[in-house]
Amino acid sequence: MSVEIEGLRVAVGATEIVHGVDLAVGDGERVGLIGSSGSGKSMIAKSLLGLLPHEATPSGRIAMGDAVVLGDDGYADERTLADLRGRYVGTVFQNPAAALNPVATVAKQIELPLRMHYDLGAGEREERVRAMLDKVGLPQDVLNKRPHELSGGQRQRVGIATALITSPRFIVADEPTTALDSITQRQIVDLLVSLVDDAGASMLFITHDFAVLSRATTRCYVLEAGRVVETGTTADLLTAPKAAPTRDLVSAARTLTLEAHHD
Amino acid sequence: MQRLRVILRTMWSRGTGRYALVVLALWLLVALVSLFWTPRPLLATDGYHVWAVPSADHWLGTDGTGADVLSWLMAGSHTNLVIALLTVVCSGALGLLLVGLMVARSSALASVSVAVVDALISIPTVLIALLLAVPFGASAAVVVGACSIAYGLNLARVARPAALLAARSQYVESARADGASGLYVLVRHIVPNITPVLAVQLSMSAGTSVLAEAGLTYLGVGVGAGVPSWGHSLATSVKLINVFPLTVLWPGLIVTLVVVALNLFGDALRDAADPVANPALRAGVRGESADAMPDTLQAARPSLRSGIASADSPLVAHGTKEIVDER
Numbered sequence: 342m343s344v345e346i347e348g349l350r351v352a353v354g355a356t357e358i359v360h361g362v363d364l365a366v367g368d369g370e371r372v373g374l375i376g377s378s379g380s381g382k383s384m385i386a387k388s389l390l391g392l393l394p395h396e397a398t399p400s401g402r403i404a405m406g407d408a409v410v411l412g413d414d415g416y417a418d419e420r421t422l423a424d425l426r427g428r429y430v431g432t433v434f435q436n437p438a439a440a441l442n443p444v445a446t447v448a449k450q451i452e453l454p455l456r457m458h459y460d461l462g463a464g465e466r467e468e469r470v471r472a473m474l475d476k477v478g479l480p481q482d483v484l485n486k487r488p489h490e491l492s493g494g495q496r497q498r499v500g501i502a503t504a505l506i507t508s509p510r511f512i513v514a515d516e517p518t519t520a521l522d523s524i525t526q527r528q529i530v531d532l533l534v535s536l537v538d539d540a541g542a543s544m545l546f547i548t549h550d551f552a553v554l555s556r557a558t559t560r561c562y563v564l565e566a567g568r569v570v571e572t573g574t575t576a577d578l579l580t581a582p583k584a585a586p587t588r589d590l591v592s593a594a595r596t597l598t599l600e601a602h603h604d
Numbered sequence: 605m606q607r608l609r610v611i612l613r614t615m616w617s618r619g620t621g622r623y624a625l626v627v628l629a630l631w632l633l634v635a636l637v638s639l640f641w642t643p644r645p646l647l648a649t650d651g652y653h654v655w656a657v658p659s660a661d662h663w664l665g666t667d668g669t670g671a672d673v674l675s676w677l678m679a680g681s682h683t684n685l686v687i688a689l690l691t692v693v694c695s696g697a698l699g700l701l702l703v704g705l706m707v708a709r710s711s712a713l714a715s716v717s718v719a720v721v722d723a724l725i726s727i728p729t730v731l732i733a734l735l736l737a738v739p740f741g742a743s744a745a746v747v748v749g750a751c752s753i754a755y756g757l758n759l760a761r762v763a764r765p766a767a768l769l770a771a772r773s774q775y776v777e778s779a780r781a782d783g784a785s786g787l788y789v790l791v792r793h794i795v796p797n798i799t800p801v802l803a804v805q806l807s808m809s810a811g812t813s814v815l816a817e818a819g820l821t822y823l824g825v826g827v828g829a830g831v832p833s834w835g836h837s838l839a840t841s842v843k844l845i846n847v848f849p850l851t852v853l854w855p856g857l858i859v860t861l862v863v864v865a866l867n868l869f870g871d872a873l874r875d876a877a878d879p880v881a882n883p884a885l886r887a888g889v890r891g892e893s894a895d896a897m898p899d900t901l902q903a904a905r906p907s908l909r910s911g912i913a914s915a916d917s918p919l920v921a922h923g924t925k926e927i928v929d930e931r
Contacts, residue, residue, distance in 0.1 A: 390781055424783070427782035427783035427784075434774055439774040439775065442796075444797055445793075
């Protein structure tokens with residue numbers, strides 16, 4: 342599913358945080374959005390499905406496939422949005438420890454989008470959840486465990502399973518690897534990429550880490566203080582960054598990688 | 605079912621939990637039995653044996669009319685059980701409704717409901733009871749009504765921080781991103797995460813309803829005249845406490861034992877029903893689809909204050925004072 346953002350502005354109170362961002366994700370394309378903390382990445386991610394905090398006011402245009410999410414009259418009605426959320430659009434969150442309900446079992450969490458959007462029996466839901474566990478490489482016995490009994494990587498696999506259980510056409514990955522160690526980061530990125538490609542879905546991958554981005558995306562946007570400062574293929578940006586924020590991000594990724602090699 | 609068994613077994617394995625379970629089971633049993641049988645008919649009085657000390661005929665003695673104290677206490681256990689259960693149900697419903705409003709995503713609705721709860725919570729329970737007694741007269745409904753309003757408000761205020769934490773959490777955001785509605789989030793995500801607070805608060809409100817019944821009946825706005833209740837037994841015997849102290853001892857002792865049991869029950873239930881704190885539950889429920897259960901993080905420590913406050917025999921006065929203090 343293609344996604345188009347045109348002139349998106351997000352203001353919280355009197356302060357504008359996102360100053361007119363244009364961004365497009367083609368059908369089946371994996372696109373990155375990179376920027377340092379506070380550049381407005383998460384605000385853009387939340388505005389995609391109308392999940393901004395109450396005090397934030399967005400304007401501009403967001404379209405997903407045929408549906409207009411944000412138009413001149415503000416957001417589409419709650420029904421349209423609820424239909425997109427979890428059914429056509431899956432979201433993977435940054436911190437899997439916080440994004441999972443501490444008191445609900447893994448089975449309950451993964452089947453949530455199915456419960457919300459499809460009229461399936463309990464047996465059929467469990468069958469799909471079990472199949473999904475295989476896909477994300479989790480053992481079947483995690484089904485009745487709760488989040489605190491899983492490792493960080495396992496939790497993020499649960500997050501990915503939840504996002505992908507309904508075979509959505511578009512995935513928003515909001516810093517899915519930031520809370521993980523570097524080896525787990527690589528596994529999670531590779532898993533996400535292979536599942537998204539297998540499903541033929543498109544993805545917006547948000548991160549501050551170029552090293553991760555180069556594995557996950559083909560094209561990317563660099564965000565700085567609420568504005569897109571550079572865009573191009575991920576490989577080009579990595580080898581020949583033009584804008585200053587891009588150079589900083591690329592050199593940060595290199596330094597960290599080098600340090601990792603010295604250890 | 606299996607989960608219930610594991611929870612009960614865990615509660616039983618601890619001294620306080622065992623005490624609570626035994627006392628509450630006895631209460632339930634006596635209340636049931638009293639529906640069909642009491643040692644003496646309630647209205648059978650013996651004018652020659654008033655204020656009698658315990659004997660083979662009257663195990664706990666007689667009161668000022670010569671009626672059997674044990675029979676009246678047994679029948680009273682039934683009234684107090686109904687009052688306590690209704691209080692838990694009504695205050696729980698009111699409390700959850702208010703919690704739902706207080707954590708609403710609309711900030712106007714949330715701040716108005718917080719202000720209203722804070723304003724209403726300052727009204728003493730006794731005053732609410734006196735106001736309710738105007739249209740309803742002295743009846744159990746007054747006790748249930750006053751307790752439900754007071755403890756419902758209290759519950760809402762105590763549970764609000766935990767509920768707010770859950771409502772603003774990433775897992776709620778993530779559930780909304782999966783297409784969950786506001787009501788679904790409230791029922792499936794917020795309520796399970798405040799269950800520890802609910803368990804403690806609701807069992808305390810059951811305990812305090814027993815104290816409130818005693819206090820309000822003494823004031824004349826509790827259960828009606830001639831209706832057996834522990835408060836009634838206390839009120840009728842307390843007038844001659846200096847002459848016949850023993851008659852006051854029995855209802856006082858029962859109220860104390862039951863209130864302490866209810867408070868400990870909430871504590872033990874919270875510890876036992878929490879899959880994070882109770883490994884037996886995790887091991888036991890595997891393979892069965894377990895519903896969401898409480899979390900340790902936001903559990904509020906209950907106090908035994910209200911349970912211990914009424915240990916002495918001038919109990920009715922204490923009971924009344926306690927209600928005032930509680931607000």
